[in-house]
Amino acid sequence: MSGLARFSLNQETIKQWSLPELARGCEGAGVPGVGLWRTPVQEYGVERAARLVRDAGLAVTSLCRGGFLTAIDPATRAVALDDNRAAVDEAATLGTDTLVLVSGGLPDGSRDLPGARERIADALGELAPYAAERGVRLAIEPLHPMYASDRCVVSTLAQALDLAERFPPDRVGVVVDTYHVWWDDTVAAQIERAGRGGRIAAFQLADWITPLPEGVLLGRGRLGDGCVDLRWFRERVDAAGYDGPVEVEIFNPGLWARDGAEVLAEVTGRYCLHVL
Amino acid sequence: MSGLARFSLNQETIKQWSLPELARGCEGAGVPGVGLWRTPVQEYGVERAARLVRDAGLAVTSLCRGGFLTAIDPATRAVALDDNRAAVDEAATLGTDTLVLVSGGLPDGSRDLPGARERIADALGELAPYAAERGVRLAIEPLHPMYASDRCVVSTLAQALDLAERFPPDRVGVVVDTYHVWWDDTVAAQIERAGRGGRIAAFQLADWITPLPEGVLLGRGRLGDGCVDLRWFRERVDAAGYDGPVEVEIFNPGLWARDGAEVLAEVTGRYCLHVL
Numbered sequence: 001m002s003g004l005a006r007f008s009l010n011q012e013t014i015k016q017w018s019l020p021e022l023a024r025g026c027e028g029a030g031v032p033g034v035g036l037w038r039t040p041v042q043e044y045g046v047e048r049a050a051r052l053v054r055d056a057g058l059a060v061t062s063l064c065r066g067g068f069l070t071a072i073d074p075a076t077r078a079v080a081l082d083d084n085r086a087a088v089d090e091a092a093t094l095g096t097d098t099l100v101l102v103s104g105g106l107p108d109g110s111r112d113l114p115g116a117r118e119r120i121a122d123a124l125g126e127l128a129p130y131a132a133e134r135g136v137r138l139a140i141e142p143l144h145p146m147y148a149s150d151r152c153v154v155s156t157l158a159q160a161l162d163l164a165e166r167f168p169p170d171r172v173g174v175v176v177d178t179y180h181v182w183w184d185d186t187v188a189a190q191i192e193r194a195g196r197g198g199r200i201a202a203f204q205l206a207d208w209i210t211p212l213p214e215g216v217l218l219g220r221g222r223l224g225d226g227c228v229d230l231r232w233f234r235e236r237v238d239a240a241g242y243d244g245p246v247e248v249e250i251f252n253p254g255l256w257a258r259d260g261a262e263v264l265a266e267v268t269g270r271y272c273l274h275v276l
Numbered sequence: 277m278s279g280l281a282r283f284s285l286n287q288e289t290i291k292q293w294s295l296p297e298l299a300r301g302c303e304g305a306g307v308p309g310v311g312l313w314r315t316p317v318q319e320y321g322v323e324r325a326a327r328l329v330r331d332a333g334l335a336v337t338s339l340c341r342g343g344f345l346t347a348i349d350p351a352t353r354a355v356a357l358d359d360n361r362a363a364v365d366e367a368a369t370l371g372t373d374t375l376v377l378v379s380g381g382l383p384d385g386s387r388d389l390p391g392a393r394e395r396i397a398d399a400l401g402e403l404a405p406y407a408a409e410r411g412v413r414l415a416i417e418p419l420h421p422m423y424a425s426d427r428c429v430v431s432t433l434a435q436a437l438d439l440a441e442r443f444p445p446d447r448v449g450v451v452v453d454t455y456h457v458w459w460d461d462t463v464a465a466q467i468e469r470a471g472r473g474g475r476i477a478a479f480q481l482a483d484w485i486t487p488l489p490e491g492v493l494l495g496r497g498r499l500g501d502g503c504v505d506l507r508w509f510r511e512r513v514d515a516a517g518y519d520g521p522v523e524v525e526i527f528n529p530g531l532w533a534r535d536g537a538e539v540l541a542e543v544t545g546r547y548c549l550h551v552l
Contacts (some may be wrong), residue, residue: 106503111503111505111508113459113461117461145421145422145460146420146422149459149486149502149503150486150487155459155460156461159461182424183389183424183425183429184431185389185390185432185435209425210425211490211491212422212488212490213490214488214489214490215487216422216492226425227387227425229388
């Protein structure tokens with residue numbers, strides 16, 4: 001079995017590539033899977049993108065992303081639910097069973113974290129049956145606490161599991177992304193809990209480096225450049241019974257400025273070195 | 277009792293003020309306490325600073341800061357311990373019983389968070405008796421997880437308490453700083469735990485605003501500008517039995533560019549509005 005058997009390239013890592021470049025590049029490099037994002041897929045055409053990756057022999061390991069489910073205003077909430085149903089449809093068309101959810105931050109002027117988390121649970125209750133009918137599982141991604149106010153009030157794996165466990169495991173799972181959870185001293189126990197319940201829907205990798213850039217969105221480190229013990233995490237999710245894709249998702253303008261094929265070769269090399 | 281009876285101004289909030297300006301400004305505004313920082317105190321002279329604030333009738337509610345106790349190299353570790361003993365001496369001279377500790381990040385090239393946390397515990401074991409002899413309690417401050425790699429591997433109140441509880445409560449306590457712990461869904465329970473054990477050594481306030489600036493150090497929000505329910509926190513620490521100072525500590529260049537007296541008036545006004 002190739003060292004890349006479980007490897008998946010999240011499209012944002014090499015976002016300078018068009019979808020055809022991505023499909024060709026991955027096929028040529030022996031990469032078996034890709035994680036896709038809605039906007040480039042929509043721009044290219046969902047059916048057409050599905051055909052493209054299928055023809056290249058690529059599995060779509062996840063679609064990023066649904067979520068943003070914390071609105072209080074009923075009209076805004078209805079729009080968000082509609083958009084999430086559309087994301088489920090796109091995931092089904094692409095042939096992936098995993099829709100990643102970034103749950104949403106605090107609405108403007110609100111300071112009510114528990115209320116926001118409860119509205120996410122309500123929305124999951126509406127969306128999960130719709131997704132299940134289409135063979136798609138909702139994957140709650142806890143984001144680093146530095147995003148708690150504006151992107152995601154679900155900040156730890158424990159919180160994500162508290163939400164997911166209100167639903168059957170084949171309907172709602174969680175994402176383990178090293179960038180978001182590496183600092184948490186309860187993470188080993190929570191990975192075990194997630195594995196035991198069959199809740200690990202996706203495993204994503206990026207390294208943590210400082211200083212963080214303004215806005216803290218685009219400062220993820222290349223595998224091995226930072227302080228995350230990536231192999232330790234891979235061993236933990238494996239030990240928890242997860243045998244699915246290992247997706248590398250790095251948002252870093254330094255990578256986007258380079259030749260895509262060169263970046264992919266570097267990413268896969270570092271993956272073998274630091275993760276396997 | 278004045279609304280400012282428990283109010284304390286952390287010196288960094290108005291760092292454009294010299295120590296004499298701080299003493300005069302606080303005395304004039306009816307502010308009963310100040311939190312001081314080692315560098316400006318050392319520059320002014322520790323004994324002289326102690327006299328200055330005493331003559332102005334000000335209590336020194338805390339000294340920031342000791343810590344940085346995670347070094348592996350024995351020589352670096354010895355220097356850090358010496359420096360912390362000096363910080364204890366300075367705290368004693370200033371007449372405060374609270375030395376705030378920022379525990380330190382991962383040493384260069386290390387990915388071992390549990391190891392770093394264990395070295396902090398070892399260092400506390402060496403420092404706590406020295407501090408106790410001088411009437412000073414070590415106050416472990418959990419810092420927001422975005423500082424976990426480079427400043428403080430103690431990221432939650434639960435972790436801080438796990439460390440503190442290895443020692444008697446009059447020797448090692450914790451700091452509850454809203455900026456660092458506001459996002460944590462376990463924080464109410466941990467504040468209760470801290471109060472029950474007599475561990476709350478300091479309570480500090482700043483609000484959380486976004487976008488975060490590059491380096492994420494100087495983006496704290498003025499009270500009321502962000503998404504932290506400050507009054508909820510004050511009520512929680514009160515209910516946990518804490519009746520000590522409430523220290524406002526905001527690192528924000530926008531405040532530093534303004535007239536100090538004007539900033540202090542604004543800070544105390546917002547304190548009454550959003551905290552009491």
